[in-house]
């Protein structure tokens with residue numbers, strides 16, 4: 365099977381497994397795991413932040429971000445297609461007891477005026493507005509990059525309105541590689557930043573939340589409360605460290621393959637959104653029918669809506685698999701699916 369469902373399906377390479385095998389470990393709840401300490405310092409430095417904390421998943425680092433930046437009953441602003449709102453099992457309400465307000469915006473970009481219109485003034489009837497969450501790249505929008513100037517504009521508006529800013533940067537390094545803008549430039553504009561090693565970077569597990577030292581100290585307490593305090597977890601953190609050290613630049617290959625995929629699928633008659641990074645959204649008419657037919661040809665993708673599907677490139681698929689996926693899609697009758 366050629367698995368293009370997600371960049372989370374990658375398996376650790378021999379070299380990554382070797383790094384895991386050799387990792388020095390200690391009890392991380394006591395702050396004594398040398399591999400985790402190194403990883404946290406490495407990622408803090410990469411993002412230009414004072415500190416970072418390691419956690420099992422991007423959902424946990426996002427939700428710790430929501431938790432440490434808010435109080436119960438506050439209002440949190442997110443894009444309507446955001447992962448935090450759509451795919452984290454209602455965690456902002458469940459864990460932080462906050463009210464989430466969704467905002468529209470093409471390509472996952474929230475405009476300053478959209479934010480300003482949504483944030484209500486101080487009044488006993490209204491919740492305290494306290495946090496804006498942004499996502500880069502934007503998964504729901506098809507791996508779209510949040511341009512730095514737009515990001516800076518809405519973050520500045522948020523500050524003026526008294527909000528803190530959290531960045532869901534699960535795929536922030538895809539944005540870095542695609543634009544040449546260092547990830548830390550986006551990170552500079554946010555109070556807390558979540559990054560994942562288990563998406564395009566190829567680690568089996570592991571995300572980090574970065575921010576100022578005091579916020580990350582609070583994040584450490586929150587992680588314990590969420591059940592994310594781990595012990596000799598250096599054995600898995602070593603995979604994340606390996607991923608950040610070795611697999612960022614190669615994301616360019618995933619982007620190149622996504623472009624080739626888009627080109628091939630367009631030639632095969634599909635309506636394809638030109639990809640900016642490693643996600644390709646394709647209009648197929650009948651998504652369910654297409655998924656079944658494509659799976660029968662040995663290729664897996666995910667549904668995006670009733671009529672669209674998502675292809676995602678990653679480090680476990682090479683040029684040959686991309687050509688095979690294009691060929692498989694070409695065998696399916698676009699006209700039949702569109703009826």
Ligand SMILES: Cc1ncc(COP(=O)(O)O)c(C=O)c1O
Nearest residue numbers: 421422423424447499503532534
């Ligand atoms: C944009 C975004 N944020 C957060 C997450 C959550 O990461 P995890 O699956 O590690 O909880 C994902 C997962 O795909 C994601 O795409």
